[in-house]
Amino acid sequence: MSYKNNRTGYQKQLLGSRSVVKAGNFALIPNDGLVKNNVPGFENVDVSIMGTPRLGAHFVDYIASFQKGGKHTGFGGEGIETVAYVVSGKLKVSDGKEENILTDGGYAYFPESVIMTMENAQDEPTEVFLYKKRYQPIAGHKAYKIVGNTHDRAPQDYEGMTDVHLWDFLPTDDLGFDMNMHILAFEPGASHAYIETHYQEHGAYLISGSGMYNLDNGWYPVEKGDYLYMGSYSPQAAYAVGRGEPLAYVYSKDANRDPEI
Template sequence: MGYKNNRVGYQKEILTSRAIVRKNNYAILPHDGLVKNSIPGFVNVEISILGSPRLGANFVDCIATFLENGAQETGFGGDGVETMVYVIEGKLTVSDGEEEHTLETGGYAYYPAGVKMFMKNAQTENTEVFLYKKRYEVLEGHETYKVIGNVNDLTPIEYEGMSDVLYYEFLPTETAFDMNLHILTFKPGASHAYVETHFQEHGAYLLSGQGMYNLDNEWYPVEKGDYIFMSAYVHQAAYAVGRDEPLSYVYSKDCNRDPQI
């Protein structure tokens, strides 16, 4: 059964897919092809694994729907692994086992490596979230700390000086943090200022809209609910298409570390 489409049984239409997978380079996983996974500790939670080392990523991210009484009971992350959660829609309670915080739509939490994140649905309706975890790259003399916030409380930045492309940064820019989550929003007709090629890798989940995405100099249609993985140095850029809804996605980015040799 699909994560989004809940489709089972025989189909009348020809089976097709927009999925593109170029392992260790880039991938597009359309919402219509996502499947439900079973992960220990997630109870009454429908979850689909997106980016992972099997795809070529140095992180793992997932899309998850917490049903009524849904919870992560054993702790997300832990020894050496930092975690983040972003609430796409709904209400989620997060805890480190001692202190609880309730996140509403747009809310997010970062827990440092070594601290497990426990989660539970804080309402009777479903709550959908984007989850991220990565092994923390230790930097001597620096330590991260728990961060709780909401994107609605952030001041957007005009991306590359463009008023119709807005950028939201979740975490502090302090050197201790080796990654960040962002939201990038393009109004219809807006685009990147140039085709980017860079060291950092991304995992991006589309929150709204439609667009055309350049990956390794190939253009692909994307829309709300799709997932994009972009490895280091892959060409990348986007145009927002459509009439009314902006193209918006939440995405991860590694930062603040010297490449090792």
């Protein structure tokens, strides 16, 4: 086993971590201390497994650094939908019929049972946030492949606030999609308007900035490189702090489905 930050051996400082894990409720997992996992299908890729059912999630998230020549031979599977978001670098994705090159801010959604192959399209490492979930079908509606880039789209002012911006990856009013992926960005000093408490769960990867995050009514410092899991009904909200860049994160949300009983 090796570590994402490659820090091993004797340490000069006392051991400590900002990690907080409350399975089924919430988790804050900093970049420091993440392990590199050997996962079938990934070749020459440093991959850390993040949100999973063991944590309480109904999805699986990965943070993957594709090295030179790094690839995945087939992401997804029968009944599984997938998303790849490029944090930095250049990634080639294919559904076996069409190839697309994703650069910084680029994303690809593949519907259920469409296998995604991925390959680093540059010599330098490419960092990717990956998501997969078992699709919940609904009669008369169907999801479809979507490829885009957030840099090509104007953000929305989030709930009327001009210093909080939202990018949607997928259509929000199409019942064919049982989830969505977004980026939410808070300028320094901005925040949610209220503490959210809702049925939907999130997996989030912080891509810039720093701030304080409310998780189950406890406030925790967060920064770029952190991963957050927020379970159903776990209170949540953010304040952005720092200078020069927004607190921004890419995150998933289940949507457009009635809870099962």
